[in-house]
Amino acid sequence: MRSVVLAAIMTCLAGAPLYGQGAPGGSSSVRWFKGNTHAHTLNSDGDSTPDDVVRWYREHAYHFLVVTDHNVVTPVDGLNAVFAFENRFLVIPGEEISDVVPSGTSDAPGIPVHVNALGARTAIPPAGGATVAEALRRDVAAVEAAGLPAQINHPNFQWAIAQVDLPPSSRPLLLEIFNGHPQVNNLGGDGSPAAEELWDAWLSAGRKVFGVASDDTHHLKRPWDRRAASPGRGWVVVRAAALSTDAILGALGRGEFYASTGVELSDWQITSKGVSVAVAARPVDATRFRIEFIGKGGRLLRRTDGPTGSYEFAGDEGYVRVRVTDSNGQRAWTQPAFLADAPKP
C-alpha cells in the first residue's frame, strides 16, 4: 500500500445520536447541529412570514435555519430575539443571489443561476453575465469577496449549471447534491448528470467541494401538494463547538458536516488509514441500510450491507466519500476524505 496524505478533514465522532435534545456529542466538546441552508419567506416568493418559517424549523427539532430569500436579506435579529436559545436554535441571515442569464432566444425565459451567500447581512446584487459560466464565476466571486461561504444551488434547475466547469474559488465551495424543491431534477437525465454525479466530476477534477442537502422551502401552506416545496426534506448536520453563526459557517466551509434526507449517522470517522460510518438505526423499524464508499470518477470502491461499514485506503482513490441508502430510499452523504500521493523526497 502506498503511503497517503490525508489532505483535508480529519474527523472523528462517536456516540449516538449525533444530534438531539440540544446536546449532541455527549461529553465531547464538539456538538452536532441539524440545520437547513436554503429557505424562502414572503419577503421573496415563499408563502409564509419569516416568523412562521422559522417557527416550523424551531418546532421540528432543527438547530439552525439560514433564511435565503431571493436577492434580499431578511433581517434575523428580531427572529432570534423570539426563537434563539443557547445551543438550541439560531437563525442565520443569508441571501439566494438569483441571477438570470439570457437564453439566446426571444421566446424562452432566461437561465437561472442561483448561489446562496450564507451569512449575508446585506444583499449582494446578482453580478450577471453573458453565459452561465460567467454569471456563476462572478456571483461566487462576490460571495467570497464578502468573506462568506458560497453554496451553488440546484444545478439541474432548468438544466442550467450542470454542463459548466466549477468556477475558480479561494475556498471550498458548497454544492446542493439534493434540493427538496420538486422541480430541480436532482437525478439528472437525457445526458445531464445527476447533481451527485456533478459533485464527483468536480471532485475528480481536483476541486474541494462539499455536498449539501437542503429544503429550498417555499411553501408551508400546501403540505398535501406534491408540487409544493415543503420543509423537512433535506438538511445538513454540522459539527461545531457551539451554535453560533461564525462556528456554523466555519464548519460548513471546512466540510465538517454530512448531508441527509433522512438517514442519521451515529458515527463517522476519517483517520489516516480509512473511513468508517455507523447509522443511528432504530431496531424497531427494521430498516435496512446499504453503505457505499465512492472514489474518484464516482467509482464504487466498496459496498456493505448493514448499519456499519468501513473502508481502508489503498492510496490511489483520489478521495473517498460515503453514501448511505436505507430501504425506504432515504440517504446520508458524508464529505470526502481527500487523498494525495505522499510528496516525493
Ligand SMILES: [Zn+2]
Ligand atoms: Zn434557486
Ligand SMILES: [Zn+2]
Ligand atoms: Zn431557493
